Amino acid sequence: MxxxxxxxxxxxxxxxxPPGSFAVTGSGLHVPPTVVTNEDITRVTHRNGDWITSRTGIRERHRLAPELATSDMCLDAALPALDTAGLDARDLDAVIVASYTPDQPMPSTSVVVKAALGAPRAVALDMGHAACASGVHALLAAAHLLQNPSFNQVLVIGADCASRVIHPADRTAGVFFGDAAAAVVLSRIDGKGxxxxxxxxxxxxxxxxxxxxxxxxxxxxxxxxxxxxxxxxxxxxxxxxxxxxxxxxxxxxxxxxxxxxxxxxxxxxxxxxxxxxxxxxxxxxxxxxxxxxxxxxxxxxxxxxxxxxxxxxxxxxxxxxxxxxxxxxxxxxxxxxxxxxxxxx
Missing domain, CATH: 3.40.47.10 (Thiolase/Chalcone synthase)
Incomplete structure (x- = not known):
């Protein structure tokens, strides 16, 4: 406790x-190939590109193809994370997806990702209530799951497809958000500290x-x-x-x-x-x-x-x-x- x-x-x-120890053993990133520059944004929002850079630090962002969904990005980030951790999806004890842009209200995006990965034993959890802070909540939950000796390998994925919930002409939100997914594998280890x-x-x-x-x-x-x-x-x-x-x-x-x-x-x-x-x-x-x-x-x-x-x-x-x-x-x-x-x- x-x-x-x-x-x-x-x-x-x-x-x-909690007292138990774990390590980051793998990570992965997926960024959609379509790039939207500040000049592209300017044509829609009429914000000056230099203004966007000076106020936000953002030069470009990426957009997910319309036929794809958040779970597709999750899968593409999870696979290299598992690879660098030297794990098969069947080794996973939990899959946690942090996202405020799920594929749909039901079923949960974590179950979709679990099935696509082929991780039959994994507990599937979704974290979206904290919006952009959901990744922190997901890591906190993973840390506590790893105190249970039945949990040794937890995959945590942060993914959002903000382009689906941003009005194209929004002069505030429209300049900030991009689509991406990134994942980490947390592995329980012996010892303390x-x-x-x-x-x-x-x-x-x-x-x-x-x-x-x-x-x-x-x-x-x-x-x-x-x-x-x-x-x-x-x-x-x-x-x-x-x-x-x-x-x-x-x-x-x-x-x-x-x-x-x-x-x-x-x-x-x-x-x-x-x-x-x-x-x-x-x-x-x-x-x-x-x-x-x-x-x-x-x-x-x-x-x-x-x-x-x-x-x-x-x-x-x-x-x-x-x-x-x-x-x-x-x-x-x-x-x-x-x-x-x-x-x-």
Whole structure:
């Protein structure tokens, strides 16, 4: 059982990780081949390309082909992750998919991915309630599953197809979001001192980012479709104010709970939302640039996949090494936010 304490912010819950150890043993990334540049976006939103780059740090983003769905991206990210981990899908004990853009309301996307992979024994779980922060929740759930001796190999996938829920002419959300999927394999190991060291998880009700239509409160109808209620609406100023406050606070809480300082952390894998938000977090914690990979310049805001794209970049470049500590941190609609401190054994 993990111990927990309340931080000064009542909406946040901070605690130490469970005692068992695990390692990141594989990672994979899938990016759709269709590229949408700032110049392409400008033709639709009438935003200046230089304005987009200066305000967001994004130069281009990718779009999934119309005949494909989120689960297709999940599969294409999962296969190389399993390959680098040296595993067959039949070895998996759990498949967790973090996504706010599932293939459909039912059946769950994790079951679709499990079937496509051929992982008959795997428990299938979906995490989408925290939007862009769902990847953090998925990792937290995986860390606790791996305390059970029946769970040895867990595949965690972050994937979002935001292009399906963004109005093409939206001058705010339209410039940010891209489609992608990234996956990691977590493997339980003997010993102590690795895996999840601490966490800080919080939430606070806000409708600043939302998809109002399609649920039980506003079911899809001709009227809701005409009103565009099935698309994302976003208050950019509210996102900025919340993210630049809560991300540094959450990371600080989690790092302190681990008995460490920001300087002790080898890598920071943050939600790739906006370059200026990332820079604000970097400045607040005095993080050296080389410790915080950036992927949004080429991929845009890929939602639940964002933290995993940054993690994949470090794994692929052989920069995540034995004994390294790393922070995974994100904020999503709701608002939900969270930070994990982990150590690679």
């Amino acid at each position: 993990s111990t927990a304490t309340r931080t000064t912010r009542s909406a946040s819950h901070t605690g130490t990780g 690795a895996g999840l060291l601490s966490y800080d998880i919080g939430s606070e009700l806000s409708h600043a980012v939302q998809i109002p239509g399609g649920g039980s409160r506003r079911p899809l109808s001709t009227e809701s479709l005409t009103a565009g209620e099935h698309y994302v609406s976003m208050d950019g100023r509210a996102v900025w104010d919340t993210a630049t406050t809560l991300l540094p606070e959450s990371m600080t809480n989690a790092i302190r709970q681990a008995g460490m300082t920001p300087a002790d952390i080898d890598h920071y894998f943050l939600h790739q939302a906006n370059l200026n938000i990332l820079r604000a977090a970097q400045q607040a914690l005095d993080i050296p640039p080389e410790r915080m990979p950036i992927t949004l310049d080429e991929l845009g805001n890929t939602g639940s996949a964002g933290v995993f794209t940054a993690l994949h970049r470090a794994v692929e470049g052989h920069r995540l090494r034995s004994g390294h500590t790393f922070v995974v941190s994100a904020i999503g609609a709701g608002f939900h936010w969270g930070s994990l401190v982990l150590r690679q054994p």
